Structures are given as structure tokens and as C-alpha cells.
Amino acid sequence: MNSADFKNGEYGDVPPKKGLQAFFRVYSTWALSPEWFRQECWKDVGCKTLQEYLNQNWDGGGEANDLLALLWTWQHGDVTRYFPEDAGDLAKTLGRVKARCLIVPVSTDQYFPPEDSEQEVKALKDGILRVVPSVWGHLAGGGNGTKEDTEFMVREIGEFLKLR
Incomplete structure (x- = not known):
């Protein structure tokens, strides 16, 4: 602009x-x-x-x-906008999620740091956190990091999908 x-x-x-x-x-x-x-x-x-x-x-x-x-x-x-009665309380809104969730941040992601994901997973009823160990930051999460980054994500997603 x-x-x-x-x-x-x-x-x-x-x-x-x-x-x-x-x-x-x-x-x-x-x-x-x-x-x-x-x-x-x-x-x-x-x-x-x-x-x-x-x-x-x-x-x-x-x-x-x-x-x-x-x-x-x-x-x-802001997902909390869909539930005005939650008054912007993200943890309360995430607590409404019924689906099993896999949250996969990258250890060095400066946009979505894993510390934020830890708090979100705590609020979910059935959330699993797996952190990609990578120096490739935000790019690793989109498949633009190393081969090992991608293999980690594929493996964790595969394990998650095996869960019942």
C-alpha cells in the first residue's frame, strides 16, 4: 500500500x-x-x-x-467470533471442538510458535501436539524445508490417522 x-x-x-x-x-x-x-x-x-x-x-x-x-x-x-457467548475466550471456543486434532507446528516457526500450539492443544478435548524439529521455520510446515522435515510430518500424520 x-x-x-x-x-x-x-x-x-x-x-x-x-x-x-x-x-x-x-x-x-x-x-x-x-x-x-x-x-x-x-x-x-x-x-x-x-x-x-x-x-x-x-x-x-x-x-x-x-x-x-x-x-x-x-x-x-478469529474462530471465537462464531461463538459470541465465549466473549473472545479462545480456550473456551477450542473446548467446543469434538474432532480429534493433530497440531504440527515447527520448532522455529515465528508466525505460529509451538508455545501457542501447546496452549491450544491443552484447550482441545482430543488434541495431539507433534513439533517438527527444524531450522526452516514457517517454510518447513509447508513442505519447503528439508526431506527430513517432510518425512517427520508424513510419519506423524500417518500415525495420527491410524488412531481410532
């Missing part, structure tokens, strides 16, 4: 590259963990430098209005 080339969302065929690049550069520091940067994990995906990794993976992709819709969802996505 603050990008000079955003044009109030009416940019036509020429996307607001400056704003998108700025957004994704900031996003990359949250999507990946500080440990990922310390361990120079960009080398694990064939990049020689951090700059090369950022250029290849975080330079202005996406659609600006889609990103604004995503941000709006993050700001307003």
Missing part, C-alpha cells in the same frame, strides 16, 4: 515490484528462523550466498492484492 507503484491497488499489468520486493524481504526474515541464517542453510539449496538465495526465492513474486487479503485474514481470522 505504501509502495509508490501500488496505485491504490489499481496497477493493471505492471505489478508494484518495489513494494512486493520489500514485503518479501521482510517476510523472509520471519519465514525462516534465525538459526537458518546462522547455519547458512541457503547453501543446502544450491545457493552460494544469502543474496543469491533471496534473489531467487524472495524477489517480488506474488500478487499485491492477494497479499493484502492474506494479511487481512491474519488480522481478522
Whole structure:
């Protein structure tokens, strides 16, 4: 929105590259963990430098209005709104869930830290928590981490589905 080339969302065929690049550069520091940067994990995906990794993976992709819709969802996505009688009490609302739930955060996810998931699982009647041990942060949860990250999730989901 603050990008000079955003044009109030009416940019036509020429996307607001400056704003998108700025957004994704900031996003990359949250999507990946500080440990990922310390361990120079960009080398694990064939990049020689951090700059090369950022250029290849975080330079202005996406659609600006889609990103604004995503941000709006993050700001307003509140399951407690469906139960006004719970007065915003997330634990109370989660306590209404009857389904068995598997919650699989990543140990270094800065958007959805496992500590939050621990509290949510406590509120669920039948919740199971399995934390993916990974330095790939938020990306590991979407299958963009290591082979081991994905194998961990597949294994845990498989075990969960075997439960009755």
C-alpha cells in the first residue's frame, strides 16, 4: 500500500515490484528462523550466498492484492467470533471442538510458535501436539524445508490417522 507503484491497488499489468520486493524481504526474515541464517542453510539449496538465495526465492513474486487479503485474514481470522457467548475466550471456543486434532507446528516457526500450539492443544478435548524439529521455520510446515522435515510430518500424520 505504501509502495509508490501500488496505485491504490489499481496497477493493471505492471505489478508494484518495489513494494512486493520489500514485503518479501521482510517476510523472509520471519519465514525462516534465525538459526537458518546462522547455519547458512541457503547453501543446502544450491545457493552460494544469502543474496543469491533471496534473489531467487524472495524477489517480488506474488500478487499485491492477494497479499493484502492474506494479511487481512491474519488480522481478522478469529474462530471465537462464531461463538459470541465465549466473549473472545479462545480456550473456551477450542473446548467446543469434538474432532480429534493433530497440531504440527515447527520448532522455529515465528508466525505460529509451538508455545501457542501447546496452549491450544491443552484447550482441545482430543488434541495431539507433534513439533517438527527444524531450522526452516514457517517454510518447513509447508513442505519447503528439508526431506527430513517432510518425512517427520508424513510419519506423524500417518500415525495420527491410524488412531481410532
